Amino acid sequence: MTHYDLVVVGTGSGNTIVTKQFADWKVAIVERGTFGGTCLNVGCIPTKMFVHTADLAAVPSESSRFGIDEKVTAVHWPEIRDRIFGRIDPISASGSEYRRHHANNANVTLYDGTGRFTAERELTVTRTDDGQTEVLTADRFVLAAGSRPIVPFIPGLVETGFHTSETVMRLEQLPRRLAIIGSGFVAAEFAHVFTSLGVEVTVIARSDLMLRHEDKEIATRYTELAVQRYDVRLNHDTVRVLRRPDGAITLEMLSPAGPAELVVDELLVAVGRTPNSDILNVGSTGIELGEDGRVVVDEFQETAVEGIYALGDLCSPYQLKHVANHEARVIRHNLLHPDDRIDSDHRFVPHAVFGSPQVASVGLTEEEAVEQGIPYVVGREAYADIAYGWAMEDTTGFAKILADPDTGQLLGCHVIGPQASTVIQPVIQAMSFGLDAHTMARGQYWIHPAMPELIENALLNLKLGS
Ligand SMILES: Cc1cc2nc3c(=O)[nH]c(=O)nc-3n(C[C@H](O)[C@H](O)[C@H](O)COP(=O)(O)OP(=O)(O)OC[C@H]3O[C@@H](n4cnc5c(N)ncnc54)[C@H](O)[C@@H]3O)c2cc1C
Ligand SMILES: NC(=O)c1ccc[n+]([C@@H]2O[C@H](COP(=O)([O-])OP(=O)(O)OC[C@H]3O[C@@H](n4cnc5c(N)ncnc54)[C@H](O)[C@@H]3O)[C@@H](O)[C@H]2O)c1
Secondary structure, eight states, rough: EEEEEEEEEESSSGGGGGOOHHHHEEEEEESSTTTTTTHHHHHHHHHHHHHHHHHHHTTTHGGGGGGGGOOOOOOOOHHHHHHHHHEEEEEEHHOOOOOOOOGTTTTTTEEEEEEEEEEEEEEEETTTTTEEEEEEEEEEEEEEEEEEEEOOOOOOOOHHBBBBBTTGOOOOOOOOOEEEEEHHHHHHHHHHHHHTTEEEEEEOOSSSSTTTTTTTHHHHHHHHHHHHHHHHEEOEEEEEEEEETTOOOOEEEEEETEEEEEEEEEEEESOEETTTTTHHHHHGGTTBOTTSSOOOOOOTBBBBBTTEEEEEETTTOOOOOOHHHHHHHHHHHHOOTTTTTOOOOSSOOOOOEEESSEEEEEEEHHHHHHHHTTTOEEEEEGGSSHHHHHHOOOOSSSEEEEHHHHHHHHEEEESSSTHHHTTTTHHHHHHHHHHHHHHHHHHHOOOTTTHHHHHHHHHTOOOOOO
């Protein structure tokens, strides 16, 4: 048994906590998978590298309208894949090397293995290579064990085999036909990637919209555009999956119109992610769990057990990297300054979906404002009505801003269209710093003719009281 001042479980955002400020702490970091966690290895970074590649592949389908004839003559999947992971894998390897051998980490021990609580403040690590166990105890723990893809119970699914976001980016070759079960973030991004690279994609959505958690107008527009690019089966439930003698996969579905069937070459399951609290067996150290398996934390990111903190997908309802990173910074401060702790700030958590087009959102949707009985007015602006959007001949994108009718306080913003993830940032800033709509619109210059004019005009279109 080895005792530490601090044990961190998980090397995603958890790894960022241990800086030189901890030089006089005896620290252990435990990782069961690839060093660097989800975002680096199988999440944000590789997906956006594929999205950028897909955006390039999609250009020729648009460019003839602008008097330029372009053609995609070949898609070299192995080269795309190997370029992307050829850049990512060394980052993971060097991060691991840094923790193991760099002089800055003389006080840090990196364990390759699965941590599992076996008693209060006692973590048993089963080493990945030889299955040997080591027992670690500590005064403080940071639990940053993340989440994993949910595998829904569908008869035949496991026997047939399927991909998740953790494996689909490393396919040996591009399939001719790909089915995606699910219609959220992962489905939208991969449908864009694989469609742009020439794969026949079918998205199977249980509900009547893709991205159904977005503001309804945004989800509706996204779905209208998606059906023009690939096959979207709305209101379809997959009830059975079978491997055919020719190696292809049959999906049996139920829809309001009756039973339906689909034959594909590969299947991607993207129906959400579940926290890894079960693998960590947090119950045996007295930590409280929510119904959905999330570790319960307070405003300081501390669990029900003093000195045990948690962050990111393991405890957060957001499952976003910028949230995990924010929580890691809060925990680092609170470990170093136990008498002057700070709260995490979850007031205005934005997100973006890097599909085609992009979607970005912060604050309340209109449906949430109605449900919560919050008075609001809406200001909208179409990309077609700002100079740059007009130059791009965009006819489908728009921004929608919700504000308090009396004070002009910003309640929410939703954007669908080119660069939505960037265009929305001034609104996130305004909400975070308490700027009202009028001050935001008229208290600064907006570069003409740049894309943020979309936000300026949506603000000016709010019908506010005097
Ligand atoms: C395909 C995809 C795309 C995404 N794109 C974006 C995006 O564009 N923007 C965005 O904000 N977010 C995105 N996300 C979400 C983002 O990746 C996560 O919210 C974030 O990485 C969570 O960080 P974390 O530190 O909580 O967990 P992770 O990064 O998952 O780290 C947890 C680590 O803990 C390890 N671990 C788990 N259990 C144990 C154990 N018992 N013992 C030892 N080690 C353990 C795991 O192996 C893992 O390495 C995406 C996610 C996916 C799947
Ligand atoms: N750009 C980004 O920030 C980004 C990108 C990818 C993933 N992520 C994160 O990863 C998380 C997981 O992504 P995701 O797309 O897997 O989850 P998601 O929650 O975004 O979407 C899952 C979808 O699957 C549907 N679903 C649930 N159970 C189902 C079932 N049994 N059969 C069919 N459909 C079912 C849900 O209704 C939902 O529409 C996201 O919530 C997000 O936080 C973020």
